[in-house]
Amino acid sequence: MATTVNPADPEGPADPGSGLGLRDRRVPRRPRSSGRSGGVAGSSWPWLLPLGTVLLVVLVYPVLEIVRLSFTDASLVTGEPYSVTSETYTSLVTGTDFRHTLQVTFLFVLLSVVFQLLLGLAVALLVHGAERRGLRGVVATRAVVLTAWAIPGVIIGVIWSLLYQETASGVLNHGLSLLGFSGNTPFLSDPDNALVSVIVANIWRGTALSMILCYAGIKTVPDQLYEAARIDGASPVQTLFRVTLPMMLPILTMNLVLATVETFNSFDMVLSLTGGGPGTATQVLALDVYDQIFRQLNLGRGAAMAVVLMAVNVLVIGLYVRLTERQEKEI
């Protein structure tokens, strides 16, 4: 059984007979300082202060300011009068538009994340399998997939808008016309098609990061386990579900959370691809925040939406922390 040693613990391991010579190398015990008697020299505060100050300035203060602004009807223009009101939240709850935005956002996130994870895992398994068989082109494949991750969202939006062009000169429509279809599929102007088109583009974008994480996860699985599974006569499917996936569970959970948070916050690609339209068919929450603040100049309402977005993200991260804790306890 492995003994855990905490180097910060001046008493060393709890078991005095554990040997390891640690007791001999123990740092002479210094009196524990209290804030009152030992001054700042022995306190941890001077070490935490710089980081604490940075966090206060760049994280805590902006968050508090956003929360404060969310209870006002302030505009983006400095100096214009505004009043404190809870109307911003009331209008979000009672209005149909915000409900619709949430519906679109959750659908966008759900489908994007599910397919990003599945495709990312599939590509990672393929790359790993090819690597084990010593096939050529594995590095090139990884590099190509990574390219999608490196391209900025706005550029991805522009690329896909060219693909989706709704005339015969559009790449996809031209391809469809060669297959005997009309060649005039309204990828972006039909409300239902538009959401699907945006989701497909986002899956393409996010699969790369998902693949990187899954690939890293697969590499952590010891070869001995595969060997043992092979000796036990496990089929490839059984190996996948009994060995690979359980071993990858922590990284899959992290992948799920990262993909979910990133997709909730995603707006750049949607902005350049559809701008949220037609109508509000592809209006996701992050884009609505941007529109409210920077196009409609409604800082108060935009801040209220931002608070909702932040709450959703905090909830997702909170679930992740709980899940991770439970997994660690089980281990």
Added chain:
Amino acid sequence: MRHPPSRPAPSGGLTRRHLLHAGGAAAALTLAPGCASSGSGPRSAGWQAIPPYSLQAPDPKRAAYLKRRLAAHRKRSPYGIEPLVSSNDTSAAMAKLLLQASQGRAPDIAQVDSYIFGRIAPYAQPVQRHMKRLGLRLEDWFPTMRREMERRPGDVRGLQFTSDLRVLYYRRDLVRTPPSDWDEMIDMARPLARRGYSVLFPAGRSEGAVTTTLWPAYWSQGAELFGSDGEPAFATGKGYEAMRSCLRSVERAVGAGVVPRRVAGFDQEDDENPDIVAGRVAMFLGGSWQAAALDGLMKDQDFFRRWGVAPMPAMGGGRHVSATGGWLWAAFTDDEEKIAAGLDWVGSAYVGDRGMAEWCSLGGYLPPRQSIYGDDAYEQDPFTPVFREHIVRYGRARPSDRKYQDVSHTLQIALSGVASGTAGATEALDQALDRLVG
């Protein structure tokens, strides 16, 4: 792990402290020029433009013109010009400029879209005293634009240097008499649609879409976007009915198949161009600048022969209204010397007689100053006299009310929703009001 005790450095050697001091001094020297007062070196005025109007213009002719002008200006002016470029996303760029202006951080001279100028004007400096020096007369501007430039009569806060307006373009061989109103346009378009010719208008989520497709039709009914209290005037009563009838006409045009649904994705008027060049369009609502562009795009360059121009279709009755637009220069610094230097530059390149004539010719814009139409340097196309007449007879600027951006954005969504079939006219309008009023 224990760190070895620090040893005293031999005298004359480099210690970590010495290195830190040297690094600090180097950093201070690097940052020092940034802290110098603005009067300590050659003085310059910041000049901010959107990309197509800047030295980074994608059109090489425009970029070459501006480079030539700026080089000439630098030779004769002791004051430097520091070029700044804002975003291509003009809505975001204007929102940022408004924020900067309200915080006193706007560039010395900046380009402002006419639709937002009313909100920015309180932060802009008066420029009328410089107009005489530059040889400019306020009366020379079209009245509709003059009202945009003035905060109050005589208090000029911006110099408009380009203008445009919206018209109905129609194919002469397909449409004998251009329609006067929307109903007539839809009826005339039905048989043409069966022959494969469509009608186009921008109905995406953009300022251009509402300015071309919605506002003229709405105004043609005698309705206003805002009441005297600055609140939207289409929430109830006559305004509501007028706005609904506009959206219904869009719904009907798309439903009848005379307008393709993909117009819901047309953010700019220029998005219509590929269809027009391909010969699939019988009529379209567009901007005055499109004529020259389309003539250049067409193989045989016969746009002016094949196409005609008519007033924007009204919504019932014969009261035509067209929305005008354009760009202004405004000064935000309170340094009079900088204002003078900045206005000298924009005067020479964009606003003065030669500057406006050449810039408007290059970009296909309509000069906002009436005298420029008689200037030899201004290259007119066959439609220019018609556009000029339309500005005078039907031209109307967008309101500068505080809530205009909010109203425009929500109705852009409504227009796009109706055109795409996401919502019916009434539903889209009610949702827009929900977003506005909450």
